[in-house]
Amino acid sequence: MNRKQRIMLIRIIVSAVIMVALSFIPSSGALRFVLYMLPYLIVGYDILLKAFKGIIRAQVFDECFLMAVATVGAIALALYERNGDYTEAIAVMLFYQIGELFQSYAVGKSRRNITELMDIRPDYANIEEGGKLRKVDPDEVETGSIIVVQPGEKVPIDGIVTEGESTLNTSALTGESLPRDVHEGDEIISGSVNMTGLLRIRTTKEFGESTVSKILDLVENASSRKSKSEDFIAKFARIYTPAVCLSALALAILPPVMNIITGNAGGWETWIYRALTFLVISCPCALVISIPLSFFAGLGGASSQGVLIKGSNYLETLAKTKIVVFDKTGTLTEGVFEVNGIHHSSIEDEKLLEYAATAESASSHPISKSLQKAYGYPIDRSRVFDIKEISGNGVIAKVDGKTVACGNEKLMKAIGAEAIPCHSIGTIIHIAIDGSYSGHIVISDRIKKGSAKAIEKLKKAGIQKTVMLTGDTRKVAESVASELGIDEVYSELLPSDKVDEVEGLLERKAKNEKLAFVGDGINDAPVLSRADIGIAMGAMGSDAAIEAADVVLMDDDPEKISKAIRIARKCLTIVYENIFFAIGIKLICLVLGALGIANMWLAIFADVGVMVLAVLNAIRALFVKKL
Numbered sequence: 001m002n003r004k005q006r007i008m009l010i011r012i013i014v015s016a017v018i019m020v021a022l023s024f025i026p027s028s029g030a031l032r033f034v035l036y037m038l039p040y041l042i043v044g045y046d047i048l049l050k051a052f053k054g055i056i057r058a059q060v061f062d063e064c065f066l067m068a069v070a071t072v073g074a075i076a077l078a079l080y081e082r083n084g085d086y087t088e089a090i091a092v093m094l095f096y097q098i099g100e101l102f103q104s105y106a107v108g109k110s111r112r113n114i115t116e117l118m119d120i121r122p123d124y125a126n127i128e129e130g131g132k133l134r135k136v137d138p139d140e141v142e143t144g145s146i147i148v149v150q151p152g153e154k155v156p157i158d159g160i161v162t163e164g165e166s167t168l169n170t171s172a173l174t175g176e177s178l179p180r181d182v183h184e185g186d187e188i189i190s191g192s193v194n195m196t197g198l199l200r201i202r203t204t205k206e207f208g209e210s211t212v213s214k215i216l217d218l219v220e221n222a223s224s225r226k227s228k229s230e231d232f233i234a235k236f237a238r239i240y241t242p243a244v245c246l247s248a249l250a251l252a253i254l255p256p257v258m259n260i261i262t263g264n265a266g267g268w269e270t271w272i273y274r275a276l277t278f279l280v281i282s283c284p285c286a287l288v289i290s291i292p293l294s295f296f297a298g299l300g301g302a303s304s305q306g307v308l309i310k311g312s313n314y315l316e317t318l319a320k321t322k323i324v325v326f327d328k329t330g331t332l333t334e335g336v337f338e339v340n341g342i343h344h345s346s347i348e349d350e351k352l353l354e355y356a357a358t359a360e361s362a363s364s365h366p367i368s369k370s371l372q373k374a375y376g377y378p379i380d381r382s383r384v385f386d387i388k389e390i391s392g393n394g395v396i397a398k399v400d401g402k403t404v405a406c407g408n409e410k411l412m413k414a415i416g417a418e419a420i421p422c423h424s425i426g427t428i429i430h431i432a433i434d435g436s437y438s439g440h441i442v443i444s445d446r447i448k449k450g451s452a453k454a455i456e457k458l459k460k461a462g463i464q465k466t467v468m469l470t471g472d473t474r475k476v477a478e479s480v481a482s483e484l485g486i487d488e489v490y491s492e493l494l495p496s497d498k499v500d501e502v503e504g505l506l507e508r509k510a511k512n513e514k515l516a517f518v519g520d521g522i523n524d525a526p527v528l529s530r531a532d533i534g535i536a537m538g539a540m541g542s543d544a545a546i547e548a549a550d551v552v553l554m555d556d557d558p559e560k561i562s563k564a565i566r567i568a569r570k571c572l573t574i575v576y577e578n579i580f581f582a583i584g585i586k587l588i589c590l591v592l593g594a595l596g597i598a599n600m601w602l603a604i605f606a607d608v609g610v611m612v613l614a615v616l617n618a619i620r621a622l623f624v625k626k627l
């Protein structure tokens with residue numbers, strides 16, 4: 001509890017004690033009024049003040065206004081009837097404030113939980129100078145600097161380990177609780193916590209471009225993307241409050257006037273009292289508070305599982321997802337290729353690999369990284385010029401003055417080299433030097449451990465269709481798809497063909513069913529943004545993916561897709577429960593109030609009760625571990 005909440009609690013207790021004490025002290029007239037005003041003002045002065053400010057600013061229709069009018073009205077009635085019954089007004093204020101206190105506590109607590117989960121912001125980076133460590137602002141560290149991360153510290157900037165061995169805890173980023181061992185040469189991402197050994201890291205990015213900054217940006221902007229349900233609440237409140245005020249006014253005036261016209265006694269007190277009760281009942285607090293809180297908790301729950309969702313609108317889309325389309329390389333497969341063979345080489349095999357790896361030196365495609373790794377020596381970039389990457393095909397570059405083309409059969413055709421087909425299963429990288437075919441390298445990728453399970457879980461979650469799109473050859477594509485149990489496969493696609501396929505799928509599906517595309521951002525960023533919802537793998541690597549996607553799976557684990565969908569569904573269910581529950585109870589109470597069956601006490605109990613339940617229900621969205 002913070003200071004403000006403690007003060008509120010004290011005000012509530014003091015006011016309640018005085019109110020109870022006063023009921024044992026006989027008093028009457030003006031003295032009684034003054035005595036009872038004491039607890040009323042202690043507990044409610046801020047509400048009255050806010051209502052007053054609202055009236056001055058001509059923004060009258062909020063809950064403070066409703067509470068002020070209702071309680072002041074009740075006091076006025078008591079004065080008018082000379083019965084000295086002021087407890088009602090005090091009690092209404094008391095319960096309202098208890099509700100507010102509870103809600104601010106619950107909201108504060110869940111927000112804190114969520115930010116604690118996301119507590120990955122590094123405050124400093126260590127730089128070694130003359131044998132001493134100096135703490136600097138991570139923003140000031142230039143790319144390529146050496147920083148030191150001691151055990152227990154967060155890695156502030158993405159980089160490569162140059163010295164040391166340690167275990168990293170990446171759970172804040174990925175939800176994965178297993179620690180990860182790192183050695184010299186390993187890439188590590190910011191936001192993970194160094195647990196055991198001292199590490200020296202050569203930074204590969206600026207702080208602003210590092211994983212941790214990207215993620216924090218995402219999370220901070222997430223709540224600004226409102227969902228339809230939240231919009232609905234805002235619109236609802238804009239119409240609802242004035243409508244309620246007008247109805248209350250009508251309730252206070254029309255029946256007595258009718259009575260007088262028909263020649264009876266007006267019964268003003270009864271109807272004014274009912275109108276005031278009506279106002280108290282009408283406060284839409286439960287709704288206004290619990291809906292955004294549910295979404296917020298849903299986003300927080302997801303991020304604790306390593307699923308970053310960029311806005312509550314995407315929770316809505318995810319919940320309705322019926323078709324999931326996958327990219328192959330890097331998404332369903334590891335994207336780490338091994339060289340299985342070098343065939344028909346017109347030069348030494350080793351030399352062919354060297355040419356390929358050198359030509360690929362600037363590409364960020366998994367194939368390029370794998371070729372460079374297979375080559376195994378550092379690449380002299382001064383040997384390469386004129387690098388052109390033809391996405392979905394390969395690269396062409398000048399190496400040692402020779403034009404090296406390195407890619408698939410389509411690329412060979414495009415430059416007029418006759419490719420020799422290969423019978424081995426795997427991805428075939430053909431190479432042509434100065435326009436003449438020089439052989440191919442057979443590489444193969446491993447299917448990710450979780451992929452088959454991921455597809456199975458999606459089906460269990462009621463996903464109607466799974467589709468795989470790939471730029472790779474048909475043979476490879478079909479073997480992967482059948483191994484995983486994917487329903488439809490499209491192969492040999494260029495990045496633009498992938499967009500076309502997804503557009504076709506979008507057209508063929510029913511309107512309220514949503515399509516998700518899952519990719520690693522390499523050659524598929526346009527598709528990520530074209531799908532109803534783009535889910536990016538490879539958050540560890542590709543910035544393009546984080547940017548283009550709506551949902552980012554921090555640990556590249558395809559099993560998290562069904563988890564994300566389940567989290568979204570749970571969150572939406574909670575939202576709908578709260579909407580129906582809150583509006584339902586409200587309507588019933590409003591009718592009872594208008595008929596004179598519900599008095600103000602009941603009204604306030606109903607209001608606070610509904611709010612407490614709705615907030616508790618909303619917080620359930622945070623607990624998603626077992627989904």
Ligand code: ADP
Binds near residue numbers: 363494
């Ligand atoms: P996927 O759809 O499986 O992710 P891509 O669309 O990224 O595959 O690439 C499709 C094909 O294009 C690859 O299988 C490969 O044959 C070729 N290719 C793409 N980029 C490169 C590259 N940098 N070097 C060699 N071949 C490449």
Ligand code: MG
Binds near residue numbers: 328329330521524
């Ligand atoms: Mg890909």
